[in-house]
Amino acid sequence: MTAITKKAENPIAHLSPExxxxxxxxxxxxxxxxxxxxxxxxxxxxxRMIKTQRYLELGSRAVLLGSVFPPAFVAGTIGLSISKxxxxxxxxxxxxxxQWDWMRDPKIHSSVWEWDNATPSxxxxxxxxxIHHTYTNILGKDNDLGYGIMRVDEGQRWAPxxxxxxxWNFINACFxxxxxxxxxxxxxxxxQMPKERRPESFKKGLSATLQKIRKQATKDYVVHPLxxxxxxxxxxxxxxxxxxxxxxxxxxxxVIMCGHFPEGVETFEKAAIPDKETxxxxxxxxxxGSANISGSKAMHVMTGNLSHxxxxxxxxxxxxxxxxxxxxxxxxxxxxxxxxxxxxxxxxQVYSAWHKVVRLSLPxxxxxxxxxxxxxxxxxxxxxxTTADKRKRRVMLKLLERKAKQEQEYVAxx
Amino acid sequence: MSSSSLSTPFLVRSAQRGRRDGLRRRxxxxxxxxxxxxxxxxxxxxxxxxRAGTELxxxxxxxxxxxxxxxxxxxxxxxxxxxxxxxxxxQVGVDVDGVxxxxxxxxxxxxRPDGHISITVKAIPGGVVSHHLVRKVRAGExxxxxxxxxxxxxxxxxxxQLLLVTAGSGITPVIGMLRNLFSKAVAPTTDITLVHVxxxxxxxxxxxxxxxxxxxxxxxxxxxxxxxxGLLDLARLESLVPDIGARTAYACGPSGLLDALEQWYDERxxxxxxxxxxxxxxxxxxxxxxxxxxxxxxxxADGATPILDAAEExxxxxxxxxxxxxxxxxxxxxxxxxxxxxxxGETTVAVPGETDPGGVKIQTCISAAAGDCHLDH
Numbered sequence: 190m191t192a193i194t195k196k197a198e199n200p201i202a203h204l205s206p207e208x209x210x211x212x213x214x215x216x217x218x219x220x221x222x223x224x225x226x227x228x229x230x231x232x233x234x235x236x237r238m239i240k241t242q243r244y245l246e247l248g249s250r251a252v253l254l255g256s257v258f259p260p261a262f263v264a265g266t267i268g269l270s271i272s273k274x275x276x277x278x279x280x281x282x283x284x285x286x287x288q289w290d291w292m293r294d295p296k297i298h299s300s301v302w303e304w305d306n307a308t309p310s311x312x313x314x315x316x317x318x319x320i321h322h323t324y325t326n327i328l329g330k331d332n333d334l335g336y337g338i339m340r341v342d343e344g345q346r347w348a349p350x351x352x353x354x355x356x357w358n359f360i361n362a363c364f365x366x367x368x369x370x371x372x373x374x375x376x377x378x379x380x381q382m383p384k385e386r387r388p389e390s391f392k393k394g395l396s397a398t399l400q401k402i403r404k405q406a407t408k409d410y411v412v413h414p415l416x417x418x419x420x421x422x423x424x425x426x427x428x429x430x431x432x433x434x435x436x437x438x439x440x441x442x443x444v445i446m447c448g449h450f451p452e453g454v455e456t457f458e459k460a461a462i463p464d465k466e467t468x469x470x471x472x473x474x475x476x477x478g479s480a481n482i483s484g485s486k487a488m489h490v491m492t493g494n495l496s497h498x499x500x501x502x503x504x505x506x507x508x509x510x511x512x513x514x515x516x517x518x519x520x521x522x523x524x525x526x527x528x529x530x531x532x533x534x535x536x537x538q539v540y541s542a543w544h545k546v547v548r549l550s551l552p553x554x555x556x557x558x559x560x561x562x563x564x565x566x567x568x569x570x571x572x573x574x575t576t577a578d579k580r581k582r583r584v585m586l587k588l589l590e591r592k593a594k595q596e597q598e599y600v601a602x603x
Numbered sequence: 604m605s606s607s608s609l610s611t612p613f614l615v616r617s618a619q620r621g622r623r624d625g626l627r628r629r630x631x632x633x634x635x636x637x638x639x640x641x642x643x644x645x646x647x648x649x650x651x652x653x654r655a656g657t658e659l660x661x662x663x664x665x666x667x668x669x670x671x672x673x674x675x676x677x678x679x680x681x682x683x684x685x686x687x688x689x690x691x692x693x694q695v696g697v698d699v700d701g702v703x704x705x706x707x708x709x710x711x712x713x714x715r716p717d718g719h720i721s722i723t724v725k726a727i728p729g730g731v732v733s734h735h736l737v738r739k740v741r742a743g744e745x746x747x748x749x750x751x752x753x754x755x756x757x758x759x760x761x762x763x764q765l766l767l768v769t770a771g772s773g774i775t776p777v778i779g780m781l782r783n784l785f786s787k788a789v790a791p792t793t794d795i796t797l798v799h800v801x802x803x804x805x806x807x808x809x810x811x812x813x814x815x816x817x818x819x820x821x822x823x824x825x826x827x828x829x830x831x832x833g834l835l836d837l838a839r840l841e842s843l844v845p846d847i848g849a850r851t852a853y854a855c856g857p858s859g860l861l862d863a864l865e866q867w868y869d870e871r872x873x874x875x876x877x878x879x880x881x882x883x884x885x886x887x888x889x890x891x892x893x894x895x896x897x898x899x900x901x902x903x904a905d906g907a908t909p910i911l912d913a914a915e916e917x918x919x920x921x922x923x924x925x926x927x928x929x930x931x932x933x934x935x936x937x938x939x940x941x942x943x944x945x946x947x948g949e950t951t952v953a954v955p956g957e958t959d960p961g962g963v964k965i966q967t968c969i970s971a972a973a974g975d976c977h978l979d980h
Contacts, residue, residue, distance in 0.1 A: 232701030243641075243649055250637075290918035293703040296645075298920050300898065303640035404639045412637045 192328055192344065192458040193477065200455065201473065203527060212476075212526060213469030219518050220504050223511050232292050234510045238279055239297070246272035254417050256425040269433040271491075274440055276305045278493025283509040285310050286318060290506075307366040309401045312373035312394055322505050326449055326456045326478035332372055340549045342456060347552045347586060349575040354550040355543070362442035363435055370398050409434065440491070443539050444482070448498040451480045451541035453531040475502040476523065481516075481532035488535065489513060499530065552586050554593025652745055655682035659748045663740055664719055669808045673725040673772070674737045675711060680720050680748055687720070687751030689713040689779035690878070694924060695722065696747030699735045703747070706732045707880070707925050709776035709855075710751060713783025723808060725772040752930055755855065755878035756780075761793050762851040766844055768864060770800035770856030776878055777855060778809050785821055795822040796844055800856065803830040835860070837867050848873060855879075882927040882946050882969055889943045892972040896980050904972040909945060911967040921967060921980070928969035936962025940976020945969050
């Protein structure tokens with residue numbers, strides 16, 4: 190991904206400031222329509238969702254009490270995985286956004302909700318709602334891009350350590366809830382500080398997170414396996430819980446990667462964002478910085494309606510069940526102003542995101558210049574780049590980039 | 604009985620209770636650990652919302668129409684219902700168009716043998732909750748409740764002579780008192796006069812029941828219909844109730860009537876107990892301002908809207924109660940700023956360093972912003 194301002198063809202160059210403000214007004218109107226019509230059926234939707242999730246979880250855990258029997262193990266593990274996904278995606282994430290605060294139900298409110306995830310909801314609300322949703326896709330400011338742990342932009346200088354990033358990304362996906370917890374705490378930065386200089390807020394957050402992790406782990410890996418002991422199902426229940434957590438982690442990681450990482454999603458430079466971004470400008474950044482997943486209703490529910498990532502980023506506090514209804518209106522606005530509405534089915538979207546992870550783990554231009562025939566030479570070249578000293582490597586990287594550019598021009602000319 | 608024979612069983616009992624409590628606590632801790640981040644209460648609520656030990660709810664047992672625009676709603680309250688005295692009210696929370704709204708209603712029965720409670724609701728013009736309760740709720744639905752409250756109750760022993768003045772739905776606490784008195788095995792000897800004011804006969808709630816009491820000689824009923832008799836003229840009160848000075852008086856109805864009655868009683872140096880459904884608010888508005896909360900939320904509130912309403916409208920979860928400045932259920936500390944009492948116009952100010960460091964407690968339901976303020980909530 191290359192920041193929008195550095196691209197040869199800036200996809201928003203054709204918009205005048207008046208256009209941008211008009212887009213803002215039109216989006217505000219779409220938002221207001223939903224707010225004016227929020228009501229009983231929306232409230233019934235989230236209550237039904239919560240009830241379904243709780244019954245599914247209780248049922249699955251009950252079945253797992255006898256998980257030594259393979260059918261019980263399979264059914265219970267599937268049920269528990271789905272219930273954890275529902276809890277995190279359609280219920281937790283959306284309630285924590287305040288999407289249901291308007292109901293004034295003290296049990297279903299962003300200020301009190303806690304979810305089945307390692308990171309405490311308080312920490313998540315700060316890092317996700319405030320930082321990510323405000324600074325969406327601004328390089329260096331939005332850690333959701335993985336900026337802290339990965340190379341996400343061609344502009345970042347390549348280093349040999351980046352070769353490991355596909356593996357690193359996969360491990361992060363498996364243990365995503367802990368990755369998020371670490372990221373909510375800004376763990377990396379704080380651990381580099383001398384102990385006595387770490388701020389009080391970090392210590393508090395750390396202890397809250399550790400307590401949350403302890404409670405979560407006790408439930409999944411101690412209490413429920415112990416409850417299964419009478420049927421001899423200790424190990425299988427433990428395994429079922431572990432699998433359900435991994436499934437939930439892989440799934441939520443995939444959905445989140447699809448939201449901002451696929452090809453076609455724009456990123457922004459810190460310097461290019463005006464100090465006082467207008468409502469219209471903010472909306473535009475959200476429009477270009479997100480990608481949707483097309484699919485069935487069940488898929489939308491399982492992704493917590495983050496399949497409507499574009500709509501979610503435009504209106505993070507509208508009830509998630511209404512995104513599907515506003516999507517055509519938003520899309521029409523994209524078309525009218527000649528902007529790209531990035532939407533693909535799940536598999537291509539996940540592929541696209543992973544392809545980018547792999548591409549950026551390699552030096553710029555390496556993947557583009559590689560084919561089955563020249564693979565051995567390319568691998569040798571990669572080895573040389575990796576083992577070269579800094580100065581030599583910089584020259585080699587430049588040469589590789591130039592070669593890729595020439596090939597591209599050659600193909601274009603032909 | 605020697606002191607040792609008294610204390611030994613007591614100690615054994617308390618030790619047993621201690622063990623039971625300890626066991627219960629451990630069981631609860633384990634159940635909570637199995638369902639975290641929920642608590643076991645959240646899970647049990649899915650199956651048994653009226654159980655003891657959870658927040659108070661009630662299930663609607665019946666909705667009985669009283670007049671064309673009023674209905675009695677019979678509710679089975681949760682196990683933790685404390686019981687009430689006739690004349691008290693209950694706060695009822697219902698979801699109207701998906702939004703939880705709370706209102707106070709007088710309880711229209713004394714304690715009933717079946718343990719149910721009832722409220723009688725008149726759909727008032729523009730009344731979102733009253734319309735919902737009269738027209739939309741059905742038996743089987745859940746409502747949220749608070750414990751009964753209010754001091755509009757008859758003294759014990761019951762005075763020999765009573766005057767009850769009610770207007771419109773002001774009859775609701777009084778019918779509770781009457782039903783309670785007349786359901787007793789031994790009929791009370793109290794001499795009761797009830798002046799019941801309504802706009803017109805068809806709007807008169809409980810008129811058949813009241814007339815039956817009058818026919819049986821249990822009360823003297825003075826029915827007053829504005830369309831038939833003209834507006835009630837308090838100058839005529841003494842002719843309607845000749846021994847008015849000797850009667851312990853209770854009145855419930857709209858503010859206009861209650862204000863006039865209070866003045867009438869004051870002038871004569873007599874005592875009167877009243878129950879108001881809505882506070883008497885000032886008509887002129889103050890300046891308003893922005894109200895900031897501890898979590899950083901900022902709500903713009905005008906000078907005529909209670910902070911409670913403005914904050915709820917903006918999605919802030921607020922403690923609330925009677926919504927008329929009585930129960931103190933909505934009180935929050937104000938760290939800084941000024942609010943104006945919508946009933947009296949009095950301004951309350953909090954200045955850091957000068958007023959209570961914990962904040963000045965304000966009733967959000969009758970206070971409007973009078974400039975920017977900061978609430979510790």
